[in-house]
Amino acid sequence: MFNAIFPFLHLAALLAAVVYAIVSLAQGNVPRSGLIAVLLLIYYIFILHPAVKKEISRRRSLKK
Secondary structure, three states: OOOHHHHHHHHHHHHHHHHHHHHHHHHOOOHHHHHHHHHHHHHHHHHHHHHHHHHHHHHHHHHH
16 A cells, blocks of 8 residues: 555655745745755656656567
8 A cells, every 4th residue: 555655645745845946936045946956856866767767668668
């Protein structure tokens, strides 16, 4: 059950962080917004991007 819920909780946390960065930017707190954006970018590059590439190659291999 947890394996089904975890991705949705993870996605919700990422979206909340993006919304928080946008709200911080709208309030004029550029350094905080920039820091959150940079940390999310680093997180994507090191954690999510390898999994995305792996899933894309897996789907391509299923089509062949």
